[in-house]
Amino acid sequence: MTADLFPDTLAARENLQPGAMLLRAFALDEAPALLAGVAGVIAMAPFRQMQTPGGQTMSVAMSSCGERGWVSDRRGYRYSPTDPATGAPWPAMPARLADLARRAAAEAGFPGFAPDACLINRYLPGCRMGLHQDRDEADLSQPIVSVSLGLPATFLFGGPTRGGRPLRLPLVHGDVVVWGGPARLHFHGVAPLAAGEHPATGGCRINLTFRRAT
Template sequence: MPNERGPTLTADLFDAVRDVRPSREAMAEGAVLLRSFARPFENEVIAALREVIAQAPFRRMVTPGGHQMSVAMTNCGSAGWVTDPSGYRYDGVDPNSGQPWPAMPAVFRQLAEQAAAAGGFAGFAPDACLINRYAPGARMSLHQDKDEQDFAAPIVSVSLGLPAVFLFGGAKRADKPARYRLEHGDVVVWGGPSRLFFHGVAPLADGEHALMGRQRINLTFRKAQ
C-alpha cells in the first residue's frame, strides 16, 4: 500500500530540497546569478502574471528592420518597451489596445527590489517590467539594454518555467559570452560596470515544466524613465 503521508525523506529528496535553496554566483563585476531566489514568490508571481496577461496579451513585435521577434512579449508598469518599424522605445500606452499598460503588481516590485538589493543594488525602484514568453525554439540575439534613461539602475531578470541557456558577454558584441543554465526561479542582476554588457538567450529546448508548461517566461525589471 502506498504511504499516504507521502514520500519519505530519502537522500534524493534531501538533495531536491537543498537544490532550491537560494545561492549566489558571481558572473562579472556588478553581475550576479541568484539561484532559486524567486521560488518563495512563485505562487503570487504566477497569479499576478496571469492577471497582467489577461489585460495585455502576448504579441510578437516587429523590429525596425521588419523582422518579427521569435519571442512573444507584453509589459506592465508605467512604461512598456515596444518595437515597430519606427524604432525601439518605451511608451506608457499599449499600442494594441490604446490603453495604459497594466500596473506593476506589488509582488513583482517586491521581488525585483529584494533581488536587486541581494545583488548589491539597494534602492532599486523599477518602473517597467518586460514580460517575454519563449516557446521551444525561440531565442534572443545578443543585445544591450540601452533604451533606458537611467543607466545607474541595474537590470533584474527573473526566469520562470523551462530552463534556458543565458548568454552573458562583455562590453563589445564580439566578446565571447559565458553560458549559464537558468532554471525556474533563478534571478540575474547586473549593473554598474556590467550594465551595458551584451546578453541574450540561446534557442529554447523543448520540454514540459510542472507549473508553466512548454514555455519559459522571463520578467525583466528596469528603471526606464
Template sequence: MADLFTPLLAEEPAREALADGAMLLRGLALPFASALIEAIHGIAAISPFRHMVTAGGHAMSVATTNCGAAGWVSDRSGYRYDAIDPETRKPWPEMPECFAALAELAAIQAGHAQFRPDACLINRYVPGARLSLHQDRNERDFAQPIVSVSLGLPAIFRFGGIRRNDPVRKFALHHGDVVVWGGPARLRFHGVAELKDGFHDQLGRQRINLTFRRAR
C-alpha cells in the same frame, strides 16, 4: 517594499558572480513563483502577449507584454518605452506589488540597493524561440541595474562583454533563478539561446522571463 518577501526566505540564495556588478541568485524567486504566475495571467488578460516587429521588420520569436508605468515597444520605427500599449491603446497594467517587491529584493541581494523599477517586460518563450545578443540601452539612467527572473522551462543565458564581439559565457537558468546586472556590467551584451522543448509542471511547454528596469 522588498520587506514583503524577506520573511519568506528560508535561507540565503546561492550566489554566482557572473562579472563585476553581475550576480546570479539561484532559486530566489521560488517561494513566490505561484504569486508571480497568477499575476502574469492577470496582466496578459489586459495586455495580451504579442510578437513585436524589430526595426528591421522581422517578427520576434519571443512573445511579449509589459506592466508598469512604461512598456518596452518595438516596431519599424525603432525601440522605445511608451506609457500606452499600442495594441489596446490603453495604459499598460499596473505593476503588481509582488513583482516590484521581488525586483527590489533581488537588487539588494546582488548589492544594488535603492532600485525602484517602473517597467517590467514580460517575455514568453516556446520551444525554438530565442533572443539574440543585445544591450539594454533604451533606459534613461544606466546607474540602475537590470533584474531578470526566470520561470518555467530551463534556458541558457548568454552573457557577453561591453562590445558585441567580446567572449560570451553561458549559464543554465532554471525556474526561480534571478540574474541581476548593473554598475560596470550594466551595458554588457546578453541574450538567450534557442529554447529546448520540455514540460514544466506550472507553465507547460514555455518559459516566462520578467525583466525589471528603471526606464524613466
C-alpha cells in the same frame, strides 16, 4: 548525512562579473504568486510578437506592466506609457513582482531600485534572443533584474562589446540574474529554447525583466 551534502540552494549566489550576479532559486518560493500576477497582466495586455525596426518578427512574444512598456516597430525601440495594441495604459505592476525585483537588486548590491517597467517575455521551443544591450532606459545607473520561470534556458552573458565568447549560464525555474554598474551595458541573450514541459508553465518559459525606464 551532513549539510555539506545538501547545500541550501536558496543561499546560492554566483558572481558572474563585476556588477553581475546570479541568484539561484531566489524567486522559487514566490513563483506561484509571480505567475498569478503575470496571468492578470496578460488578461489585459495579451502577448504579442513585435516587429524589429528592420521589419522582422521577433520569435519571443512580449507584454509589459508598470508605468512604461517596451515596444518595437518600424519606428524603433522605445518605452511607451500606453499599449500600442489598445491605446490604454499598461497594466499596473503587481506589488509582488515589484517587491521581488527590489529585493533581488538589493541582494546583488543595488539598494533602492524602484522598477517602473516589467517586460514579460514568453519563450516557446526554438525561441531565442540575440545578443543585445539594454540601453533604451533614461538612467543607466539602475540595474536590470531578470527572473526565469518555467522551462530551463541557457542565458548568454557577454562583455561590453559584441565580440568574444559569452558565458553560457543554465537557468531554471526561480533563478534571478541581476546586472548593473560596470556590467550594465554588457551584451546578453538567450540560446534557442529546448522543448519540454514544466508543471508551472507547461511548454514555455516566462521571463520577467525589470527596469527603471524613466
